[in-house]
Amino acid sequence: MPPIPTVVPMSWYLILSAILFTLGAAGFLLRRNIITVFMCIELMLNAVNLTFVAFSHQLKQVDGHIFTFFVMVVAAAEAAVGLAIILTVFKNRQTLEIDEVSSMKL
C-alpha cells in the first residue's frame, strides 16, 4: 500500500466534486419522487461550490467564496419557490410521482 501523502493535491478536491456532481445527476435522472429530485439538484450545486472554493484557494483570492455565497442565495430562493410549487402540485393532484405530473409532455 502506498503511503498517504501528508498534503492533499488540488486534484483530489476536484475529483471529489466530480463524484458528488455525478451522484447528484444520477439521482436527478433515476429517482421518481419530486422532493428527492429537488435534493439531488441541491447536491449538484454543493459540488460546484466545492470547486469554486478549491480554485479560490489555488488562486489565493476571495472571489470564489463570493461566488459560492451567491450560489447559496440562489439555492435558497430556488428552494423556497420550488417547495411552494411542490405544495401546490400535491394539493391539486395528491401525488409526488413525477411520472404522474406530465401535462406539459408533448
Next chain:
Amino acid sequence: MDAILFLTFAAIAVACAINLVLQTHPISSALSLVGVMTSLAVLYLLLGGSFIAAVQVIVYAGAIMVLFIFVIMLLNTQGERTQPKKNVLPIAIALPLLFSLIGVLAAIVATQVPAGEIVKFGTFSGGDPLTFGRAMFTRYLLPFEVTSVLILIAIVGAVVLAKKEI
C-alpha cells in the same frame, strides 16, 4: 494530518451522497444531504474559507434543509411505490452516460491541473469575514444588491404559490 482529514470527510460526503440517491423515503434522503453539507463545510475550513463554512452550516444545513424537512413532514407521503419497472431502457442508457461523465471530468482534471498544486491548511486565510466582507461591499456591491431583489421576488412568489388556489 491534512490528508487524513480530507479523506475522512470526503468518504463521509460520498457515502452520504450515495445514501441520498439510494434511499426510498425522502426523510432519509434529507438527513443524508445534511451529512453531505456538513462534511463539505469541514472541507471549506481546510481550504481556508472560515466564513463560507459557517454560512454553509447555517444557511444550507440549517435553513434550507429545515424547509425541506418541513415540507416532507407536511405532505406526509409514504416512500416511493416499488412498482415493477416498465422499461429498463432509460436506466440502461443513463448509467453508462453517467460513468462516462465522471470519466471525462476526471480526465480533464488530470490533464489540466498541474501536478504540483497542493492544498495545505493555513497557506490561505483570505476567506475570513474581514476580507470577505470588504470584497463583498466594494467590488461586488451591485451583485449583492441585485440578490436582495431576487430574494424579494422569491418571497412574493412563494407566498402567492402556496396561498392561492391555482
